[in-house]
Structures are given as structure tokens and as C-alpha cells.
Amino acid sequence: MKIKRLLFVDDNADFLGVLQTILGGIAGERWEIYTAQNAGMALQVLQDNQIDLVVVDMHMPVVDGLQFLALLSRKHPNLPKAVMTSDVSEAHRAACLSRGAEAFLQKPSLPQDWQGIYATLNEITKSQVEEGFRGVLRRVGLPDVLQMECLSRNSSVLEVKTHQVQGSIYIEAGQIVHAEVGDRSGEEAFNYLMALTGGEFNLRPFTPPRTHSISAQWEFLLMEAARKRDEDAEPTEESAGPVDAPDPFINPRTGFLIKATEPKPAEHRPEIAEFVVLSSQADVLYQWQCDDINGRINFLEFLSQRARQVAQGLPLGEFQRFEVYGSKSRAMAQIDTDHAFLVRTNLVPMNGEPA
Amino acid sequence: MNAISMQEWIARNNSTPGVLALGVYAPGKTSLVESCTATFGSDAIEKAWRAVTETISVLQLNRFPTARFRFVYSQVFVHCERRRDGACLGVFAQRMLSDGELDRLVSEFQSI
Numbered sequence: 356m357k358i359k360r361l362l363f364v365d366d367n368a369d370f371l372g373v374l375q376t377i378l379g380g381i382a383g384e385r386w387e388i389y390t391a392q393n394a395g396m397a398l399q400v401l402q403d404n405q406i407d408l409v410v411v412d413m414h415m416p417v418v419d420g421l422q423f424l425a426l427l428s429r430k431h432p433n434l435p436k437a438v439m440t441s442d443v444s445e446a447h448r449a450a451c452l453s454r455g456a457e458a459f460l461q462k463p464s465l466p467q468d469w470q471g472i473y474a475t476l477n478e479i480t481k482s483q484v485e486e487g488f489r490g491v492l493r494r495v496g497l498p499d500v501l502q503m504e505c506l507s508r509n510s511s512v513l514e515v516k517t518h519q520v521q522g523s524i525y526i527e528a529g530q531i532v533h534a535e536v537g538d539r540s541g542e543e544a545f546n547y548l549m550a551l552t553g554g555e556f557n558l559r560p561f562t563p564p565r566t567h568s569i570s571a572q573w574e575f576l577l578m579e580a581a582r583k584r585d586e587d588a589e590p591t592e593e594s595a596g597p598v599d600a601p602d603p604f605i606n607p608r609t610g611f612l613i614k615a616t617e618p619k620p621a622e623h624r625p626e627i628a629e630f631v632v633l634s635s636q637a638d639v640l641y642q643w644q645c646d647d648i649n650g651r652i653n654f655l656e657f658l659s660q661r662a663r664q665v666a667q668g669l670p671l672g673e674f675q676r677f678e679v680y681g682s683k684s685r686a687m688a689q690i691d692t693d694h695a696f697l698v699r700t701n702l703v704p705m706n707g708e709p710a
Numbered sequence: 711m712n713a714i715s716m717q718e719w720i721a722r723n724n725s726t727p728g729v730l731a732l733g734v735y736a737p738g739k740t741s742l743v744e745s746c747t748a749t750f751g752s753d754a755i756e757k758a759w760r761a762v763t764e765t766i767s768v769l770q771l772n773r774f775p776t777a778r779f780r781f782v783y784s785q786v787f788v789h790c791e792r793r794r795d796g797a798c799l800g801v802f803a804q805r806m807l808s809d810g811e812l813d814r815l816v817s818e819f820q821s822i
Contacts, residue, residue, distance in 0.1 A: 445737075449767035654772050657765075664761035665781055665788060668754030669802075672784030681775025699774075 359480040360404060362389040363439075364397040364423065365412040370462070377466075381473045394418035394426065395506040395529075401431060402507060407480045411456075413440035413447060417574075418506070424454040428656065430503055435479050439472070453657045457664075497549060497556055498577055505529045505573040510561035515548045522548045525564040531573045533564035541568035542576070549580035625685060625700035631655075632696045640694070655695045658688055719822055720744045723815060728807035730786060733759040733800035734819070737766075743800070750802070762788055762800055791816045 365371050371390040379388055389404065391397035393415060400406065409427060413420040420438060427436055437458040438451040448459045457479050463469050497515065501524070504511055508529030515522045515536070522536025522544060534545035569576070631651050632641040645651055662674040679686040686699040716734045724732060724746040731750050733743035743759035745752055762781065769776045781788040789801045789812060799819040801812060 445767055446771070449771040452764055453768045453771055650772060654768070657768055661761050661765055662781060665758045666783060667757065668751060669758055669786075670749055671786040671788075671802075675782045675784060678780045678782065679769065679774045679776075680778040680780075682777065684775060686774055 358387050359385060359407045359477075360387045360389065361476065361480070362391060362397060362400050362404075362406045362409045364391045364394070364409065364415070364420075365439075366392050366415045367412070368392060377469045378473055381469060382477070385477070394423045395508065397423070398426075398430075398503065398507040401434075406434065408435045408437065408476060410437045410439050410460075410476065413438060413442050413451070421450055421454060424451060424456055425653075426499070426503060426506075428455040428653075429499055437476060437479060453653050455653075455656060455660065457660070497551075498581070500556070500558065501526070501531070501573065501577060504558070505531070512559040512561055513556055514559055515551065515556045517551055520551075523564075524548060525561070526573075527561065529573070531569050531571075531576055532567045533569055535564075535568075540566070542571065542579075545569060545576060546580050546583050549577075550584045622705055623702040624705055626703050627698065628684065628701045629697070629699040632694060635693050635695075637695075651697060655688060655690060655697060659690045659695070662690065715822060716740070716742055719818065723818075726811055726815065728804045728811065729801060729815070730804065731755050731759075731800075731802035732815075733762070733802075734797065735759070735763045735800070736795075736797045755802070758788075758802075759800060762790060763798060765790075766792070766798065791819065793820055 363371060363374055365374075371392070375388050375390060378386070382388075389400050389406065391400050394417065397409070397411075401409070409431075411420045411423055411427075415423070418426070420440070424436055424438070427434060436456050437460060438456045439460045439462055440447070441462040443459075443461045451459050458475055460472060460475060461468075463472055497513070500513060504513070504526045506529070510527050513524040513526065515524065520536055522534065522539075524531060524545060525533040531545065534541065534548060536544045536548055539547055571579075627643070629645050630641070630643040631639070631645050631648070633652065633655060634640050637652050637656070639648055639652075642648055642651075658677050662677065665671070666674060674690065676687055676689045682702075684699060684701050686697065688697045689695065720732045720734065720742060721744070723729065724744055726746075730747050731743060731745045733741070733755075735741045741759065741763065743755055745755045765779070766776050769779065776792050778792070779790050785805060787803060787805060787807075789803065790798055791801075792798045797819075799816065801807075801815055803812065
């Protein structure tokens with residue numbers, strides 16, 4: 356019997372104590388229970404141990420459950436996640452599921468409820484994690500990497516490179532201590548690097564910087580950089596992809612857009628409203644008119660996860676696509692091992708003006 | 711939604727050629743699913759149906775329509791149709807299921 360390691364993250368120490376006693380009693384030697392009272396401690400536990408399932412509370416200070424789920428999806432994409440909260444609502448449920456939670460559970464209020472919690476979580480630990488769209492390192496942004504490094508109290512050097520500039524951000528024991536780019540250094544360099552919209556970055560082993568030019572807390576620095584980025588004109592490296600939308604009707608995979616029966620094709624025509632293509636690492640290969648790319652990445656990952664769960668134990672064959680039909684719009688998502696795409700169309704009257 | 715009448719309706723239709731399982735779901739009220747074939751175990755189909763119905767709230771969160779959606783696999787598709795009251799029908803069917811049969815099931819479900 357393989358012992359399962361579960362990590363529970365909740366800012367309520369009393370609840371964690373009760374949980375450890377009751378669930379530990381039910382699970383016996385089948386589970387090894389770890390607890391953490393905040394995201395930073397949880398990341399440390401994850402770094403030091405091979406955890407099989409993380410169960411997160413929704414409401415926690417500094418980094419709440421939703422933010423933490425998003426961080427986990429990026430740093431540990433194959434790690435099963437669940438949410439256990441006393442604040443149960445459909446909106447929260449949808450938000451958690453779309454950020455990769457496999458289950459959304461209500462905190463037990465009666466002693467007998469714990470048995471159900473145990474059964475559900477135990478079931479999740481049994482499910483096989485498969486490689487696929489989510490089975491690789493996810494696309495992460497510069498702020499995400501910095502946040503993860505600081506929360507984990509790591510020491511590292513983040514090298515940022517574009518066609519025109521190259522800079523570094525030094526993180527020592529979870530604190531940002533120095534940044535440099537060209538002639539700039541300190542917070543000025545940090546804000547400049549954070550405002551870049553193109554290029555690439557690499558995380559390198561820590562080497563001591565020539566000077567410690569930054570003393571502010573990392574949380575403040577990240578917030579300040581985000582505020583400045585919104586306010587200032589960005590030092591744009593390069594603009595986003597091509598402007599012309601491809602013609603998806605050339606591709607037979609999108610044939611359903613034409614075959615849809617309601618409203619009648621004779622009266623309406625599909626007009627592309629949005630198009631997103633992601634690599635297996637969830638890098639955006641192409642996007643057109645996508646207002647919320649992170650939301651779409653989450654949605655495609657959710658679909659990938661659901662498609663696997665639907666087929667688990669049933670002879671359905673290989674997952675091919677997901678289709679959505681509305682009276683005014685259509686959407687189709689396809690998820691393969693090497694890419695994923697989403698097309699959304701609006702149906703406009705044949706004699707009407709394009710939207 | 712009346713759970714009994716839905717159960718009866720599922721029982722009446724579970725031998726429809728090409729249909730492998732039927733499910734109905736009313737948010738916060740009832741969720742029923744019945745396998746129509748020995749190859750679909752009850753435990754697996756219940757888990758699958760739960761995974762399908764959880765998709766509804768995520769579609770809403772992402773501002774997609776939820777009136778009709780479909781998971782398409784190489785051998786089977788899972789067709790879902792929602793009524794105005796939020797009740798959802800799920801048809802696990804072989805790819806060869808005719809549009810006519812599917813339309814009949816949907817139309818009956820809409821009128822229950």
C-alpha cells in the first residue's frame with residue numbers, strides 16, 4: 356500500500372489541528388498529513404516533500420486560495436488540487452474549478468461529514484495523472500516567477516533578455532535585493548524590467564550581486580511595478596502577433612461552425628470573434644481579439660482536465676473537441692498533446708452589418 | 711424538476727439505439743444518470759456525469775453560452791442540452807446516433 360501525502364493549507368490553526376486528528380484517525384496509515392498556514396509555508400512543504408494532493412482554503416491573508424491555486428497550476432501543473440471552504444457558492448465553485456481544483460468541498464460542520472471528505476479526497480489521490488496539455492511546465496509571467504521565488508524564500512538570479520536589453524534581478528532568501536539593466540540599477544531597473552512586454556527570462560542559480568540596491572519588501576515592489584506599468588507608456592519591445600485573422604473555415608476541423616443548425620445558416624453567418632492557439636506549455640502561439648488570455652488558458656486547462664475525467668473508466672475513445680452552441684454564438688476548443696486552440700464566433704444576420 | 715418523472719423518462723428511453731447513457735441534472739436539486747450498456751459501469755458513469763455537469767458553471771464564468779455543449783471523443787459524444795429552468799440533459803451516444811433520435815430525446819426532455 357502506497358502511503359499518500361496530503362497537504363492542507365488553511366490560515367486557521369485550530370481547524371488544521373482538528374483536521375489532523377479526525378482525518379488522521381480515519382485514514383490511519385494510508386495518509387501522511389502535512390499542514391501549512393500560508394502559501395509560503397505550503398510552497399516550502401511542496402519543495403521538501405513529494406505531495407500527492409493539496410487541499411486549499413479559499414480565504415487566507417496575503418495570498419488567497421484562488422491566487423494560490425493559480426500559482427500551484429503554474430509551478431506544479433501535475434499536482435492534484437482541491438478546495439475546502441466554509442464559503443460555498445456557485446461563483447466560488449466555478450472559479451476554483453476553472454483554476455484547476457478537482458473538487459470543491461464544504462468544510463465539515465458535523466462529525467459524520469468527515470467520512471465523506473475523506474472518501475472524496477482519497478478518490479482524487481487514486482486518479483492517475485496523465486501527461487498531456489497540462490502535464491508540462493505552464494506559461495509563467497515575470498511577476499509569477501518572482502512571487503514564487505519570494506514565497507519559497509529562494510535565492511536566485513532572474514535574467515531578463517529582449518532584443519535590445521539584458522538585465523538581472525537578484526533574489527536572496529526570498530527578498531529582492533538588487534536589479535540592474537544597462538546603466539540603471541535598483542528600483543528603477545526593477546521597474547524597467549517589469550514593464551517590458553516582450554523577450555524572455557531565465558532563472559539562474561544565485562550569485563552574490565555587486566551591490567544591494569533594493570531594500571523594499573517584494574510585495575511592495577511588485578505592486579508598485581504593476582502600478583507604474585499601468586500608468587507609464589510601456590518600453591515596448593515588439594507588438595503582438597499578426598493582425599490579420601486566419602480563415603478557420605479552410606480547416607475542416609472547424610466545419611461545425613458552418614454546419615450548426617440554429618439559427619438557420621441561410622439567415623446567419625459566423626463571424627470570427629476570437630481565436631487563441633496555445634502550445635503544450637500553454638505559451639500563447641497566436642491570439643486574436645482575446646480580452647482575457649489568462650482566463651482562456653485556465654479554461655483550456657479546465658477542459659483538458661474534464662475531458663480526461665469524463666473518459667476515465669469509460670470506452671469513449673480519444674478526446675477530439677469540445678463544442679458550445681448558443682443562439683448568437685458558437686465556440687470550439689481542441690486539445691492535443693502538442694497544442695490547444697479555441698475559436699469563438701458570433702452569428703450575424705446575412706444582410707446585417709458585421710459586429 | 712420531478713425526480714420520479716425524470717427517472718421514468720430515462721427508463722423509457724434507455725434502450726434507444728446508439729444511446730449509451732442518459733443523465734439529467736437540476737442545479738441544487740437532483741442529478742440522475744443511468745447507463746444503458748454493460749460497458750459503462752455505474753461508478754464510472756456517475757463520475758463522468760459529475761465532471762460534465764461541473765462544466766456548466768465554468769462555461770458561465772467564462773461567458774460562454776450553456777444552452778448546448780458537447781464533448782466529442784473518437785467513438786462517443788456527450789451531448790448536453792439545458793432548459794430555460796437550468797435543468798440539463800446529457801446523452802452519452804455513439805457517434806452514429808442519428809440527429810433525428812437526438813432531436814427527439816431533446817424535444818421530449820424540453821417538454822417534461
